[in-house]
Amino acid sequence: xxxxxxxxxxxxxxxxxxxxxxxxxxxxxxxxxxxxxxxxxxxxxxxxxxxxxxxxxxxxxxxxxxxxxxxxxxxxxxxxxxxxxxxxxxxxxxxxxxxxxxxxxxxxxxxxxxxxxxxxxxxxxxxxxxxxxxxxxxxxxxxxxxxxxxxxxxxxxxxxxxxxxxxxxxxxxxxxxxxxxxxxxxxxxxxxxxxxxxxxxxxxxxxxxxxxxxxxxxxxxxxxxxxxxxxxxxxxxxxxxxxxxxxxxxxxxxxxxxxxxxx
Amino acid sequence: xxxxxxxxxxxxxxxxxxxxxxxxxxxxxxxxxxxxxxxxxxxxxxxxxxxxxxxxxxxxxxxxxxxxxxxxxxxxxxxxxxxxxxxxxxxxxxxxxxxxxxxxxxxxxxxxxxxxxxxxxxxxxxxxxxxxxxxxxxxxxxxxxxxxxxxxxxxxxxxxxxxxxxxxxxxxxxxxxxxxxxxxxxxxxxxxxxxxxxxxxxxxxxxxxxxxxxxxxxxxxxxxxxxxxxxxxxxxxxxxxxxxxxxxxxxxxxxxxxxxxxxxxxxxxxxxxxxxxxxxxxxxxxxxxxxxxxxxxxxxxxxxxxxxxxxxxxxxxxxxxxx
Numbered sequence: 001x002x003x004x005x006x007x008x009x010x011x012x013x014x015x016x017x018x019x020x021x022x023x024x025x026x027x028x029x030x031x032x033x034x035x036x037x038x039x040x041x042x043x044x045x046x047x048x049x050x051x052x053x054x055x056x057x058x059x060x061x062x063x064x065x066x067x068x069x070x071x072x073x074x075x076x077x078x079x080x081x082x083x084x085x086x087x088x089x090x091x092x093x094x095x096x097x098x099x100x101x102x103x104x105x106x107x108x109x110x111x112x113x114x115x116x117x118x119x120x121x122x123x124x125x126x127x128x129x130x131x132x133x134x135x136x137x138x139x140x141x142x143x144x145x146x147x148x149x150x151x152x153x154x155x156x157x158x159x160x161x162x163x164x165x166x167x168x169x170x171x172x173x174x175x176x177x178x179x180x181x182x183x184x185x186x187x188x189x190x191x192x193x194x195x196x197x198x199x200x201x202x203x204x205x206x207x208x209x210x211x212x213x214x215x216x217x218x219x220x221x222x223x224x225x226x227x228x229x230x231x232x233x234x235x236x237x238x239x240x241x242x243x244x245x246x247x248x249x250x251x252x253x254x255x256x257x258x259x260x261x262x263x
Numbered sequence: 264x265x266x267x268x269x270x271x272x273x274x275x276x277x278x279x280x281x282x283x284x285x286x287x288x289x290x291x292x293x294x295x296x297x298x299x300x301x302x303x304x305x306x307x308x309x310x311x312x313x314x315x316x317x318x319x320x321x322x323x324x325x326x327x328x329x330x331x332x333x334x335x336x337x338x339x340x341x342x343x344x345x346x347x348x349x350x351x352x353x354x355x356x357x358x359x360x361x362x363x364x365x366x367x368x369x370x371x372x373x374x375x376x377x378x379x380x381x382x383x384x385x386x387x388x389x390x391x392x393x394x395x396x397x398x399x400x401x402x403x404x405x406x407x408x409x410x411x412x413x414x415x416x417x418x419x420x421x422x423x424x425x426x427x428x429x430x431x432x433x434x435x436x437x438x439x440x441x442x443x444x445x446x447x448x449x450x451x452x453x454x455x456x457x458x459x460x461x462x463x464x465x466x467x468x469x470x471x472x473x474x475x476x477x478x479x480x481x482x483x484x485x486x487x488x489x490x491x492x493x494x495x496x497x498x499x500x501x502x503x504x505x506x507x508x509x510x511x512x513x514x515x516x517x518x519x520x521x522x523x524x525x526x527x528x529x530x531x532x533x534x535x536x537x538x539x540x541x542x543x544x545x546x547x548x549x550x551x552x553x554x555x556x557x558x559x560x561x562x563x564x565x566x567x568x569x570x571x572x573x574x575x576x577x578x579x580x581x582x583x584x585x586x
Contacts, residue, residue, distance in 0.1 A: 015517040015537040019404040026405065037518050095370075096379060121517050123400050125382055127370035130338070134374035139449035140338060142367050161512060162363030164463035165456050167336065171449035181511045181518060223379025223416065227395065228408040232543065238564040240555075248567045249577030252549065255565055257585050260547045262469075262526040263493060 001153030002054035005046040006109055007079065008102060008116035008129060009061040010036040011070040015121055024229045035070050038117025042179035044186040045147055046115050047078045053149070056080045058109060062090070062101055068202065075197035076189035083109070087206035089214055094222040099131035101217055104210040106136060111174060112153070118143045118178040133176035141169045145182035149173075264415055266299030267323075269354035271306075271345065273364055274313045282360035282420075282466070284427030287320045289387055289420055290358055291428070296389035302326065302352060303435075306344050308334035314437055319430040326352060328440045336364075337447035342371035344442040349376065351440060354415060356394060361419035362465070373417050380417040381409050385424050385523075385544070394418070402517040402540035422466040423523060462496040464513065469495030469526045470542070472515055475502040476531015476552060476571055483509055485575040486530055492579050498522065498542075500532045516541035530571040534559030551575065 013019065014032040021027065035043070046057045059074040061067055062085040071082045083105060090101050106114065114133075119126035133140035145166075146159035158169045161180050189197075207214060215221060241248045241255070256263045268290040272283040283303075290301040300323035305313045307329065314327045328344045345368060349357060357372075359365035361383040373380035386397035394411040396418055464470065471493065473486040483497070490497045498520075499513040515522055517537040527545035532538060534550075534557055542548070543562050550563035551574045560566045567574050 013401070015402075015540070016535065018536060019401045021405060094379060095382075096373070096377075099374060121402065124398075124402065124521075126366045127373070127380055127382055130367060130370035131374035134342065134371050139447070140371070141449050142338070143363060159455075162367070163465065164512070165454060167451040168453040168455070169449055169451050175449060181514070222412065224381050224409050224411050226407050227410045229400075230406045230408070232399070232403055232406055235543070235548075235562050235564070238548075238560070238562075238566055240560070240566045240568060245567075245569050245573035245577050248569060249574055250581050252565055252567060252578060253581035253585060256526065256547070256549070256582075260526075260564065262547050263582060263585065 001149070003049055003112045003149070003153065004056050004058070004110055005049060006058045006060055006106060006111045006114045007039065007043045007046050007074070008114060008132070009039045009043065009059050009070065009074055010117070010120045011061065011063050011067040012036045012120055012122040021229050021231060024226070026229070033066070033070065035073050036117050036120045038119060038121070038179055038181070040186050041181065041183040042115030042117055042177070043074055043077070043079065045179060045183055047187070048184070049149070053153070058083065058111070060085065060102065060105055060109070062098060064091070071202055072197050073189065075200045076193040077187050078193065081200055082202045083205055084202055085205050085210070089207050090217050092219040092222070093217055094224045095125045095127045095131065096223055097217045097221040099128050099135055100221065101210065101212065102128065103132050103135040104212045105205060106132065108210070113174055114176045116176065116178050118180050129176055129178045138174055138176055139171045140176040140178070141171055142178045143180040144177050145180050147177065147183070264355055265353050266297045267352065267354045268294045268297070268299060268301050268356045268358060269349065269352050270301065270303045270358045271365070271368070272303055272313060272317050273360050273362060274307065274310070279313050279316050280360065280362070281427050282362065282422040283317065284320055284430060285422065285425050286358045286360060286420060287322065287428045288425045291321070293356060293387060293389060293394070297355060299355060302354065304328065304345070304348050304352070306333055306341060306348070308332070316430055318434040318437060319432050320428050321432040322435045325435050325437050326440050327437055328442045330442050330444060332444040335451045337450035338367055338371050339447040339449065340444050341368050342375055343444055345372045346375045347442045348440050356415065357417045359417065359419040361421045365419050369417050369419050378415055378417050379411055381411070382419045384418055384420050387418060387420065399521070399544065402521050402537070403544050404540050421523065423468065423525070462494065464496040464498060464515070464520050464522060467496035467522070468524050469493045470498045470515070470522050470524045470545070471495050471528045471530065472498030472500065472532060473503055473530050474500035474532030475506070477503060477508065480508045485572060485579070489528065489575050489579045492582055493526070495524070495526070500538050501535070529559050529563070530575055532559055533557040534562070
């Protein structure tokens with residue numbers, strides 16, 4: 001059983017980045033962009049499955065031209081080929097239109113499974129992969145931390161972590177899976193991988209290639225829109241409680257009880 | 264479409280989650296602005312007890328989809344059942360708790376009905392007749408105001424944002440909904456509740472976290488003891504998780520859980536940007552750290568510069584004295 005696996009990638013600012021805002025947008029100059037960490041767990045699982053069982057990993061990324069660099073990273077760690085959905089007409093939408101774009105792309109690629117991150121660390125939406133599953137009439141399993149395909153390659157058994165609980169879920173294939181942190185350690189690209197990635201194919205698809213109605217995507221198709229972006233409210237200055245451990249602990253307990261009234 | 268708000272209740276074996284009653288509170292404020300009523304829905308198998316709890320929450324009506332096919336969790340079946348209730352109830356807004364369950368069911372249902380969905384909101388209000396939501400992005404490094412361009416729309420609201428309503432009202436009428444379900448392809452076959460997670464980190468009122476300063480797995484003992492005394496959840500920084508001292512399910516930060524408890528105690532955590540993003544909207548923050556220059560002190564309401572192995576046990580003793 002060989003698996004054709006599609007991994008949905010996203011390019012996001014590194015989590016150690018400071019986010020600065022100007023004119024209701026994130027200032028991208030000087031930001032270090034990386035592959036979304038949750039999508040990266042999904043990519044790692046896809047690579048492991050293909051190493052064990054054979055098949056092919058296709059990376060799919062929907063994003064601006066600059067995101068080619070992120071796609072190269074996925075190819076450098078072992079993805080076989082990539083599709084870059086890149087078209088300004090598709091940008092500016094919401095989670096619903098993003099899912100529509102990705103679903104349209106997936107209709108053109110044969111696959112046994114789709115892997116994605118359980119959420120992206122930029123907009124924290126946690127809804128695009130699940131929407132994609134529903135649009136393609138496929139089952140999904142969210143927040144996967146363990147994954148084992150059935151011997152016949154037609155089903156899978158997963159452990160998923162949600163709301164502090166762990167569940168065992170079974171599903172038929174094809175299906176959509178979203179990766180959670182415990183799924184495994186991710187690999188780093190080797191020099192050979194980085195060199196090899198330059199020869200791997202990246203195919204660009206635009207709205208026309210996807211055969212998608214422009215009214216259904218981008219700004220026009222969005223059901224919700226961002227009005228404003230603001231920095232988080234500043235916290236009032238705090239106080240340092242002096243004294244040795246005993247003295248400070250006693251005063252801290254009193255302040256939490258009497259002043260803050262949280263215990 | 265009506266002007267009504269429908270809240271989707273969520274439960275566990277022991278009963279409805281508190282967030283279900285918090286949703287009623289938010290829904291009442293929105294309904295007052297839109298001139299609609301607040302209704303609720305309970306979906307599951309043998310959920311009579313959940314329905315009985317919800318009918319006293321001051322709702323106009325409670326829909327109950329009680330079906331043997333909704334026993335073990337199956338995303339397709341729950342989305343299918345909920346979509347059928349929504350088609351019947353015709354609400355303008357459907358509210359979910361922004362829990363793992365709520366986010367998953369709302370996304371699948373929104374795609375099925377082709378609705379917009381705004382997840383993980385911390386506030387909701389009506390402005391010039393439009394629904395405007397406030398939601399942190401980049402784990403709270405920025406705050407977005409999001410407008411629903413039209414109704415109906417789905418929204419998920421974080422737990423612990425507003426107080427729950429009291430369930431002491433006269434009973435609302437129940438409307439049983441017979442749902443038609445297909446055999447789901449993905450389903451839960453076994454639930455393993457992790458014994459360690461006494462209180463769910465994402466919904467806890469109090470979180471006590473340890474970082475690099477705990478120095479090893481055994482260093483989490485005083486952190487856990489204080490969490491137990493306070494009835495809170497145990498958290499950790501990425502540094503402690505990456506070092507292998509504690510399970511990743513305790514990780515607070517941009518990767519990991521975003522938390523906003525009423526009290527967050529950070530012990531031996533310096534305050535990396537990605538950790539601060541995950542906890543800086545907590546109501547009260549306490550930092551205990553040896554290094555007076557640690558960035559965590561910049562956002563703390565109360566700071567103690569000292570050794571956590573001395574301060575935490577002393578604090579534990581003092582809190583026990585308060586009873």
